[in-house]
Amino acid sequence: MTTEPLASHSPSSPDDGEVHHHVASARRHVIVLLALLGFTALTVGAYTINLGEWNLVAAVVISTLKAALVVWFFMELKDDVAFNRLVFLGAVIFIGLFMAYTMNDTRHRNRVDAYNGARVDPRSGEFAGGTAAGIVAQGGELGPLPVIAAESDGEAAHE
Amino acid sequence: MTVEAEAEAAIPADPHHIPEGADYITHEHGLKSWLTTVDHKRIGVMYLISILLAFFAGGVFALILRTELLTPGKTIMEADTYNEMFTLHGAIMVFLFIIPSIPAALGNFFLPIMIGAKDVAFPKLNLASLYIYWIGAIFTLIAIVAGHIDTGWTFYTPYSMRGDNSAVWMTIGVFILGFSSILTGLNFIATVHKMRSPGMHWRRLPLFIWGIYATAVIQVLATPVLAITLLLLATEKIVGIGIFDPALGGDPVLFQHFFWFYSHPAVYIMILPGMAIVSEVIACFSRRKVFGYMFIAMSSVALALLGFLVWGHHMFVSGQSEYATMVFSALTFLVAIPSGVKIFNWLATLYQGSISLESPMLYSLAFIALFTIGGLTGLFLGTLSTDIHLHDTYFVVAHFHYVMVGGTVFGFLSGLHYWWPKITGRLYDERWARVAFVLVFIGFNVTFFSQFILGSRGMPRRYYSYLDQFQPLHMTSSGGAYIIGVGFVVMAIMFAKSLKSGAKAGRNPWGSAGYEWPHPHNFAEQPVFTRGPYDYHLATERELFTGTDEEWDAHMAKKGEA
C-alpha cells in the first residue's frame, strides 16, 4: 500500500487524488466566442474584397487562429498536461506530413518528366484527365490547368 | 517488487476479484461470462483464438496457392479462382491475423500485468474493440462467400472499381477492422501513460511494452487514414465521386498515396511487436540484462515515426513523379538504422550470456536471422534502379514474407511458446516444440529463399501461370510450404496435448526476471517496482524459482532443515 503519487499523474493535480478543474470564468468564454465570431466576419469580409491569391492565405491563417482559440480555451489545452498538447500537435504535424509528401508528388509529376504519369483513358484512348500527361496533352505547360469546355454559354456542363 | 504482498493479502472490493485457488479462466464459467468479460486476460485469450482461426484460414489459402503453382497452367483451379485465393490469403493474413496478432492477443494479456496495473485504461472499450474485430471479420467473410474479390489485399484503383460489389463488402470489413485496431492502440497508449505502478518509470518499462507502445502510436495515427481511404474507395465505387477514377479527373495514384500512408506504417504495426517479444525472450534465455536498453526502446519509437516518411517506395513504378521517388528512396534507407540498432543490441545481449536454447529462444534467434535477410533485401527494393527490375516480382513476395513470417510470425510464435505456461498454466512438450520449430524453420527457408531466386530471374508475382524454366523453383517453394504446414500441424497437436494433459506449470517456468512471471495473474496489490525487468542480479530467489508453489514450499522446508 503506497501513498506515493503515480509518476504519470498530471502535475497540476494535488496528491489527494481528486480531480481539480481550472474552472474558467464565463466571461472568458464569452470573450473567446466574440473573438471567434469576429474572425468569422473578418474571413467573410476578406472574401468580399478581392485579395487575389492572398484570399486563400488569409482564409487559412484566420481559420488557424480560430481553431487555435477553440483548442486553447474551449478545449482547455491551455491548462492541460504537456503530453495531451503533444498528441494534438502530433496529429496536426502528421497531417502536414501527409499533405506535403503527397503534393510533393502531385505537384511535380509533369515537372521532371511529362509522360511519367501517362495513363490512357480506356474509353477515349486519350491521356487520362488529372494526370500529368493528360494535362500536358491538353496544352498545359508546367503548372496544371483545368479542362475547360469550348463553350461558355452554359450548355457545356454536360459531358 | 512486492513478493511479500502476494496472493495471500486481502483484495479490496473488485468485481474481477479472482478467489484463491481459481484462476482467470476457471473463476467464472459459461459462454456469457466470456462474452461480457472486461478482464484484459480473457479478452486477450479470445483475441488469440480468433487470430489463430484467421491464421489457419490464411494458411490453408497459402497451401492451396502453392499447390496451384506446382505446375504452369492449371493444376487444381481456374485463373479467376487463383486470383481470389491470393487476395483472400493476403487480406486475411494482414488484416485479420498479423495486425491484431501480437498487440491485441499477447499485448492485451501482458501489458497491464507488466506495468503493475489491474487492467487496461478502458476495459469496456477493450471488449468493444474485440466485438468490432469480430464484426469486421463477419463482413470479410461475407465478401468471401458472396463475392468475387480478386484485387489483391491492396485494392488498387482503378481495378478495384470494376467488377461486382464484393470489393465493397471487403472494404467495409477492413474499415471496421481498422477501428478495432485504433481503439486497441488508443487504449494501450493511455494505459502505458496513466496506469503504471509506482517505480515503473520509463527507463524500467519492459521492452515488450516499449514495442507495443510504439505500435500503438502508429495504430492511432495511421489507421484513420486507411479508414478514410476505404471510405472514399467505397464511395467511389458506389457513387462515382471522381477522386480515384481517372475517367472523371481523379487520380488512381492518389489512392496508392492514401493506401500506403497507412500500409507502410502498418508494416511496423506488424513487425515492432515481434521485435518487442524478441527483446524479452533474448534477455530471459541469455540470463543477462539487455544490452543497450534505451537504444532498443528508442529505436522502436524511431521506427514508428520514420515509418511514416517512406510510403512512396511502394510506388516507384506507379507513375509517381521522379522527384518524389528520389526523396522517398533516400528516406527509405534511414529505416535501416534503427533496425540495425536493434539487431546489434540483441547480438550484444547474447554475447557472453548463459544461453539456453529452448523453443522460445529458438524462434527468437530465427527471428534475428530471418529478419536480417528480410530487412537487407528491403534495401535492394528501396534502391531505385534495382527496384525497377525487382518490382512486382517474387523477390518482393520473398522479401515481405521474410519480414512478416520470418519476423512477425516467428516473433509471435516465440512469444506464444514463452508465455504459454503463463496463459494456460500448463507446460508443453519441449521436444515436440523443437521438432515443430525445425520443420517450420526449414520449410520457411525452402519456400521463400527459392522465391528470391525466382524473383531476381523475373518471375512476376500474382501470376497464375509461368514459363517452364521456373517450374523447379516453384516446386521447391511449394514443397517448403508443405513442410511449414506439417510443422504447424505438429505444433497444434503439441499445444493441444499441453492443454489436455500438460504438466502444471510453475509460476515462472523459464526463471525470468520479467515482471509478468513471479505472481499469479495480475498483481494482487499495487506493486512498487524497485528494479528493472532484466535485473537478474537484483531478482530474489523466489522470483526466479521455476517450479510450482508446492515445490517452492518443499524447497524452503529443505533449506530450513539444512
Added chain:
Amino acid sequence: MSTEAHGDSHFLQHHYDTPAQQFNAAKLGMWLFLAQELLFFGGLFVAYGVFRSWYPQAWVVGSHLLDYRMGALNTAVLLLSSFTAVMAVRSAQTGNQKATGNFLLATIALAGVFMVVKYFEYAHKFEVGFLPGSHFAPHGVGLAEIVEAARESGVNGVPYHLRTFFGLYFVMTGVHGLHVLIGMFVMGWMWNRNRKGEFSTRYSTPVEMTALYWHLVDIIWIFLFPLLYLID
C-alpha cells in the same frame, strides 16, 4: 491502491486508484481519439489540396456555386454551439445540474439548426444537378448559376472538374455532418445522464469528453467553411 480513496466514489472504476487518475486517463484517451479523428479528416484535406492545385478554376467556380451566406450562418451557429458546450462543461464542473442540462439542450438545438441549413443547401444542389462525380448533371437553374459563377470568377468556360469539386464537397461536408449527428446523439445521452443526476463537481468527465469531441467537430468546420465556400 488505497480503498480509502474510493470512499463513496461510485463512479470510480475498480482498476483506477483515484478519481484524478481515472480523469487523466479518460482525457488522454479522448485526445488520442481526437488525434485519429484529425487524421481521418486529414485524408480528405489532402485530397482537397491535391485537386485544388490541379484544378484551381473548377475550385473557384465551384465555390461560387455555394452560398457563402449560408456557410457563414452555419459557422456562427457552430461557434455558438461550441460556446454552449463549454458552458455546459463549466456548469457541470461547478455542480449546476439545471444549467448543465439547459446548455446541453441549447447545443443540441444549435446542432439541429446547422443540420437544417445543411439540408436546404443539399436539397438545392440535388435539385439543380450539382451532384458528385459521375452524377454531375446541372440543369435548369443550375446552368444559369454556373454561367453566373464563371462570370464572377473570371473563368471563361465551364470547368470539367466541377464534378470533382462537388465530389469532395459532398464527402467532406457529409462526413462532417455525420459527426454532427453523432454529436447530437451523444449530447442527448449526456443530457439524460445529467437529468438522472450522475454528474457532480467530483465527476463530470463524460460531459467534458463530449464537449471535446464537439469542439473538434467545430474546428473541422472552421476549416471547411473558407476552403469550400470562400475561394477566390
